[in-house]
Structures are given as C-alpha cells and as structure tokens.
Amino acid sequence: MELEKRLNLCQSKKPRIFVEVLAVKTYINLQIILQNLGKRFNREWIFRNLHTTLQTGQSYVFVGPNGSGKSTLLQVLMGAIPHTEGTIQYTKDTSEILQIDDWFRQMVLAAPYLELIEEFTLNELLAFHQQFKPFKKSITALEIIQKLELESSQHKLIKYFSSGMKQRLKLGLAFYSDVPVVLLDEPTSNLDARWSAWYRAEVQQLQAEQLLIICSNVPAEYDFCSNVIDLIHYK
Structure with a gap:
C-alpha cells in the first residue's frame, strides 16, 4: 500500500528513467521586480525598502551575517511566505505578469530547509521530480546519477542518504x-x-541564460556573481 502510494507512476516509468529525455522549454525572458519590499516578524523588520530588478x-x-534575513528573503522571493510591505512582480518578456502558479513552474530551489521525499528511492525521486520540472535536454536521469556519484544508491531510500x-x-x-530561475x-x-x-x-554554467540567485555569507559560494546585494543596508 505504501509503495503504491509512493509511486503508482514509478511502476510504469521506472525502467524508462535511464533513457527518457522529456521535452524542454526555451528559457523565457523573466524578471522579478521588487519595489520597496519589506518583511517584518512581530515588531522586528527583517529587511525593508528593498528596490531592485532581477532578470x-x-x-x-x-x-x-547570520540572522540578516537572507533565507527569509529567498522564501519571500519564491512565494513561500508573504512579504509585509512593498510589491513583488514576476514578468515574462518584460510585459506579461505571471501569476504565482505560473511562477512556481519557472523556478527551482536548493536549501537546507528544503525537505526531500525520504520515502522515495533515488530512482523514484528523479522520476517524480520530472513530472513537474523536466531535466535539461542535454542530460538524462542516469547521467545525473553518475555526475552525483550515486550509482550504488539508485534503489536506496532517501532517508538513508547522508x-x-x-x-x-x-x-x-x-x-x-x-527552468529559468535557480535559487x-x-x-x-x-x-x-x-x-x-x-x-x-557547475553553478557558473547557469549564469549565461538562467536567473541565478544565491543567499550566502561564504565568498567561495558566490564570488563569481556579477551583482552583490548586502542586506545589512536594508534594515
């Protein structure tokens, strides 16, 4: 019962995970426009008066520094939590305004607070992920497993991963x-x-066509980025 619940879809797709490359979309010209954006918890402003355009x-x-609001801002940008003041606008091709459901289809997140589905095996998780976010046309699921050096863990449950x-x-x-946006x-x-x-x-290959947004206080994670915004100035 639990296996059926986990992946009815995987029973039919599991053998194809190694060879199937799903159709992909050309990246759209996407902008995130922030106008006087602010977030407050209780009486404390985490950040405010943030005004910029990301494209x-x-x-x-x-x-x-730790506690400056980086993770909070990222969750606001992705639509996971609401902002307190100001506006966020997601636009396509500089004019069409994207609704939140459309925006979710344009972005992907990697973060410590992002939970993987631990009841899936690696193969099942990759198959499930592709239902919502297809992989780039230049790479297959098997090649991803090989790049991550996880070949011996294809059938291991995610909860047993280090x-x-x-x-x-x-x-x-x-x-x-x-997807056009990587957070x-x-x-x-x-x-x-x-x-x-x-x-x-790997991350530096994303800069030419996609919108790359990083939150960090470790220079080695971002010193290749062309735009640096210090949240200490938005208090």
Whole structure:
C-alpha cells in the first residue's frame, strides 16, 4: 500500500528513467521586480525598502551575517511566505505578469530547509521530480546519477542518504532542471572540499541564460556573481 502510494507512476516509468529525455522549454525572458519590499516578524523588520530588478542572464547574491534575513528573503522571493510591505512582480518578456502558479513552474530551489521525499528511492525521486520540472535536454536521469556519484544508491531510500549525499542531490535537481530561475541558499553546506569545487564548476554554467540567485555569507559560494546585494543596508 505504501509503495503504491509512493509511486503508482514509478511502476510504469521506472525502467524508462535511464533513457527518457522529456521535452524542454526555451528559457523565457523573466524578471522579478521588487519595489520597496519589506518583511517584518512581530515588531522586528527583517529587511525593508528593498528596490531592485532581477532578470534572466544575470547572477545575484544576497549577502549578510547570520540572522540578516537572507533565507527569509529567498522564501519571500519564491512565494513561500508573504512579504509585509512593498510589491513583488514576476514578468515574462518584460510585459506579461505571471501569476504565482505560473511562477512556481519557472523556478527551482536548493536549501537546507528544503525537505526531500525520504520515502522515495533515488530512482523514484528523479522520476517524480520530472513530472513537474523536466531535466535539461542535454542530460538524462542516469547521467545525473553518475555526475552525483550515486550509482550504488539508485534503489536506496532517501532517508538513508547522508547529509552530504542529500545536498548533492538537491543541487543536482537545481542545476539540471530545465527552468529559468535557480535559487540557492547556503549551497555548499554539508559538502566537503571536493564537492564544493564541483559546485563552483557547475553553478557558473547557469549564469549565461538562467536567473541565478544565491543567499550566502561564504565568498567561495558566490564570488563569481556579477551583482552583490548586502542586506545589512536594508534594515
């Protein structure tokens, strides 16, 4: 019963996970327009008066010490929590305004607070993910598994993965999903030096066509970004 609940879809698709490449979309020209954006918890302002435009083909990093509001801002940008003041507008091709459901289809997130479905195996999770966010046309599910060096864990439940394996998987899903917007929060947490180097090599390939947004206070995670916004100035 539990297996059926986990993946009726996987029983029919599991053999195809290694060879199927789903149709992909050309990246749209997408902008996130922030006007006097602010977020308050109780009486404390986490950030306020944030005014900027984020667009595809650019990379941005929000920096600041622990507790400066980086993770909160990222969750506001993705639509997970509401903002207190100001506006956020998601536009397509500079004029069409995207509704929140359309926006969710355009973005992918990797963050410490993002929970993977631990009752799935790796194969099942990749198959499930593709139902909502197809992989880029240049890569298959098997190639993703190989890039993450998880070949021996294809049939292992995610709940038995180490913290480092889970973080690699989160980043892999973010890097290889065919969406215009990639959001990363503390991307090298739980990664050793070797996998941190892998992160840097992979993430820099996203800057040319996608909108890359990173929240971090570790320079090695973002020193390649062209736009740096320090949240300490928005209090």
